Structures are given as structure tokens and as C-alpha cells.
Amino acid sequence: MRIALLEDEYEQAQHVQSMLSERGHHCDTFPTGQAFLSAVLHRSYDLLILDWQIPDMTGIDVLESVRAQLNWVVPVVFLTQRDSEADVVRALDAGADDYLAKPARAAELVARINALARRSNPDSEKEVLKYGPFEVNTQRRTITLHGDELTLTDKDFDLTLFLFQNQGRLLTREMLLERVWGLAREINTRTVDTHMSRLRRRLGLNPENGFRIKTIYQRGYRLESMQHPQVDSSSDIRETDRAANA
Known part of the structure; x- marks a missing residue:
């Protein structure tokens, strides 16, 4: 799968990218919301992973922009330190398909990504x-x-x-x-x-x-x-x- 990751912490981004690459996925990383949106709206990705707290906007802002502007309904996963019930509900209500708290466990992250891929292509x-x-x-x-x-x-x-x-x-x-x-x-x-x-x-x-x-x-x-x-x-x-x- 081609995956776009929004993560402003370099070491965290490299860690997630490495986990996904080792399991056969291609992952591009972006440190800001603007850079992420520019890529996602003009390239083709199978799945998006969003952090909540980034320098130039919130992950929710990015998600809302994606849902409003992208005519392809791409699966979106939140991967963030914010793990309260209110945050989870807000992200899901905004259009996220799944929500994980950091630190990500490789097997769980990949399993959830694979499950979303199956649901997004039921045929x-x-x-x-x-x-x-x-x-x-x-x-x-x-x-x-x-x-x-x-x-x-x-x-x-x-x-x-x-x-x-x-x-x-x-x-x-x-x-x-x-x-x-x-x-x-x-x-x-x-x-x-x-x-x-x-x-x-x-x-x-x-x-x-x-x-x-x-x-x-x-x-x-x-x-x-x-x-x-x-x-x-x-x-x-x-x-x-x-x-x-x-």
C-alpha cells in the first residue's frame, strides 16, 4: 500500500516508516499539514496516518480538508498521544476510520491498516x-x-x-x-x-x-x-x- 504519514517528530516518523516498510508498504512522511495536504491532494495514496498535534494546524483540520477536497474516499487513521474518549469521538465524527494511541505497536498498526484496506475495497x-x-x-x-x-x-x-x-x-x-x-x-x-x-x-x-x-x-x-x-x-x-x- 502507498501510505502518507503526517508526523512532525522526525524520530517517530522514521520509526513508523520503518515499521511499515519492513512489512511491504511504501510510506511517505510529512512534517507539516500544508506539506501533507499538498501531496495528498495531488498524488495517489491508499491510506493516510495523521498525528493530532502538528506545528501549522491540527490533525482534525487536515482531516476535514481531505474529506472536503478529495473526491476519493481514502481511509484515515489517527496515531497520536491524545487518547481521551472525547478526542477519539471527535476524530471519528470528523471522518477518521480508526484511532490508535502512541506508541504504535507494529503488529497492531499493520493489522488495523490491512483491515481498513479490506473494508475500503470489498470487491x-x-x-x-x-x-x-x-x-x-x-x-x-x-x-x-x-x-x-x-x-x-x-x-x-x-x-x-x-x-x-x-x-x-x-x-x-x-x-x-x-x-x-x-x-x-x-x-x-x-x-x-x-x-x-x-x-x-x-x-x-x-x-x-x-x-x-x-x-x-x-x-x-x-x-x-x-x-x-x-x-x-x-x-x-x-x-x-x-x-x-x-
């Missing part, structure tokens, strides 16, 4: 997934459109499934390379662009079939449901979308 263990007129069989690795099986390569299938499971989410080219191509950093990001262009044609991703792949200029892609139009979450993204479509 991950299903054999047959339906997305409008598309049906994805994860065991047979086939995709049908209006009942007709599509001709796709293995990589096309992996990319399509990842897109459908992350509808509405900005997916950077780097993230797609990591998740679909297995962190093949030697592959040029043009590989992603080529596959996306091909998928648009092969899948028939158009308003008639209820979905479209939208290019987010200089950032990546987002699969959007045409039945439920997406609203961009920041002025930066609105501007880059207009530039891409000009």
Missing part, C-alpha cells in the same frame, strides 16, 4: 464483479461488455481491473507502473499512455457504456462513471484538466 475477493455493462471474472481473467467477451492481453486485464476498482481516483503514471507493472521503474511512463489509449478503444469506454478514462494533465488518469459525474477537487486539477482537453 477484492469476489470472483465476478459488475460495473454497468461490464462484467469482470477475476478467476477466468475475462471481461465482457453487454455479454460479449473482449479480447485483452493479461496486462490489459490487470490495468482494467485496477481502474474499475479505483473509480473516481486520480491514478498517477508512477502508481500504475508500480501496481500493474510491478514497480518496473525502468519502463518509460509512455508505456502507461500507450496502454490507456488502447484500452479506451478495446473497452469501449464512452458515455454510451457509462464510463470514460479522463487524462489529468501531467498527473495521470481517472476512470469516471458517467452516471455519477466526478467533480474535480481542487483548482489545480481543474486547470490541468482544461489544459489536457484544449
Whole structure:
């Protein structure tokens, strides 16, 4: 998982980052709320970990900004020294999904993160997934459109499934390379662009079939449901979308 950690104490941030990295997660650390928000609103993370007391704002302020501006509902965990019942209730009411008191115990932290990942993607263990007129069989690795099986390569299938499971989410080219191509950093990001262009044609991703792949200029892609139009979450993204479509 790609995790963003808000923690202003350097040693604590390094400790948590190390715990997560040892268990196969990628963790970026940020010492201020502004730096954290700038990254989270313009990159793709699977889960956020917030401290409450940071120099420039509170963790609650950061959480409220994330929930108000990010159209992708990302799981959020508080990891803080504040452990009163009132603090826990306030954080959960503000939109946090879990709450842990410092110091974090590695096994418990990772177990809670894994549990949140499963809850945030309930379709991950299903054999047959339906997305409008598309049906994805994860065991047979086939995709049908209006009942007709599509001709796709293995990589096309992996990319399509990842897109459908992350509808509405900005997916950077780097993230797609990591998740679909297995962190093949030697592959040029043009590989992603080529596959996306091909998928648009092969899948028939158009308003008639209820979905479209939208290019987010200089950032990546987002699969959007045409039945439920997406609203961009920041002025930066609105501007880059207009530039891409000009």
C-alpha cells in the first residue's frame, strides 16, 4: 500500500516508516499539514496516518480538508498521544476510520491498516464483479461488455481491473507502473499512455457504456462513471484538466 504519514517528530516518523516498510508498504512522511495536504491532494495514496498535534494546524483540520477536497474516499487513521474518549469521538465524527494511541505497536498498526484496506475495497475477493455493462471474472481473467467477451492481453486485464476498482481516483503514471507493472521503474511512463489509449478503444469506454478514462494533465488518469459525474477537487486539477482537453 502507498501510505502518507503526517508526523512532525522526525524520530517517530522514521520509526513508523520503518515499521511499515519492513512489512511491504511504501510510506511517505510529512512534517507539516500544508506539506501533507499538498501531496495528498495531488498524488495517489491508499491510506493516510495523521498525528493530532502538528506545528501549522491540527490533525482534525487536515482531516476535514481531505474529506472536503478529495473526491476519493481514502481511509484515515489517527496515531497520536491524545487518547481521551472525547478526542477519539471527535476524530471519528470528523471522518477518521480508526484511532490508535502512541506508541504504535507494529503488529497492531499493520493489522488495523490491512483491515481498513479490506473494508475500503470489498470487491477484492469476489470472483465476478459488475460495473454497468461490464462484467469482470477475476478467476477466468475475462471481461465482457453487454455479454460479449473482449479480447485483452493479461496486462490489459490487470490495468482494467485496477481502474474499475479505483473509480473516481486520480491514478498517477508512477502508481500504475508500480501496481500493474510491478514497480518496473525502468519502463518509460509512455508505456502507461500507450496502454490507456488502447484500452479506451478495446473497452469501449464512452458515455454510451457509462464510463470514460479522463487524462489529468501531467498527473495521470481517472476512470469516471458517467452516471455519477466526478467533480474535480481542487483548482489545480481543474486547470490541468482544461489544459489536457484544449
